[in-house]
Amino acid sequence: EDQVTQSPEALRLQEGESSSLNCSYTVSGLRGLFWYRQDPGKGPEFLFTLYSAGEEKEKERLKATLTKKESFLHITAPKPEDSATYLCAVQEVGWGGSQGNLIFGKGTKLSVKP
Amino acid sequence: GAGVSQSPSNKVTEKGKDVELRCDPISGHTALYWYRQSLGQGLEFLIYFQGNSAPDKSGLPSDRFSAERTGGSVSTLTIQRTQQEDSAVYLCASSLGTGFSGNTIYFGEGSWLTVV
Numbered sequence: 001e002d003q004v005t006q007s008p009e010a011l012r013l014q015e016g017e018s019s020s021l022n023c024s025y026t027v028s029g030l031r032g033l034f035w036y037r038q039d040p041g042k043g044p045e046f047l048f049t050l051y052s053a054g055e056e057k058e059k060e061r062l063k064a065t066l067t068k069k070e071s072f073l074h075i076t077a078p079k080p081e082d083s084a085t086y087l088c089a090v091q092e093v094g095w096g097g098s099q100g101n102l103i104f105g106k107g108t109k110l111s112v113k114p
Numbered sequence: 115g116a117g118v119s120q121s122p123s124n125k126v127t128e129k130g131k132d133v134e135l136r137c138d139p140i141s142g143h144t145a146l147y148w149y150r151q152s153l154g155q156g157l158e159f160l161i162y163f164q165g166n167s168a169p170d171k172s173g174l175p176s177d178r179f180s181a182e183r184t185g186g187s188v189s190t191l192t193i194q195r196t197q198q199e200d201s202a203v204y205l206c207a208s209s210l211g212t213g214f215s216g217n218t219i220y221f222g223e224g225s226w227l228t229v230v
Contacts, residue, residue, distance in 0.1 A: 102159065
């Protein structure tokens, strides 16, 4: 059973057409939820970390929100340069409170057409 | 450099050969991670180093895979007797590793391994 599920797998938008990407998760104790952007042939680029339900963070046209079961990445008036794969990952509270590894979803591939 | 540095960026090797992949984390980062990303798949955790603690090796897929981290900095991922299914991008990441403020995890550009 996947601990992190992202939907949709792929999303095609017209430039300016706002939408949201979903990341649902099941972990016993959430230390943090991460959003990354990945361009073809590149490593993931950090976008946001969210730590607790109700938290929101924004960066340019992107806004990330968090509940106890899921996170949304809202994209407002997207541009073609926002085309990429968006990855969600969760980090569980480890033994002794240590930082543990990230558990990734499979990503949402976003295409924005001019 | 300012970011996580990985080498080689591309490696083509013959089946059965050993390969070594290197990761130089961001200066001062005590936590270091290795992940694998196969074509069309999500990122798969391999191994995690935190300071002087014993590494978390729970993600290594077989005993052909091993990793070490010398002096708390540079790490090497070694794959022995490579198989075609080992073909993937191997991504290294690092973080400050202490407390919530040091939680941001930064990735390198990856080492693309092709086993022929």
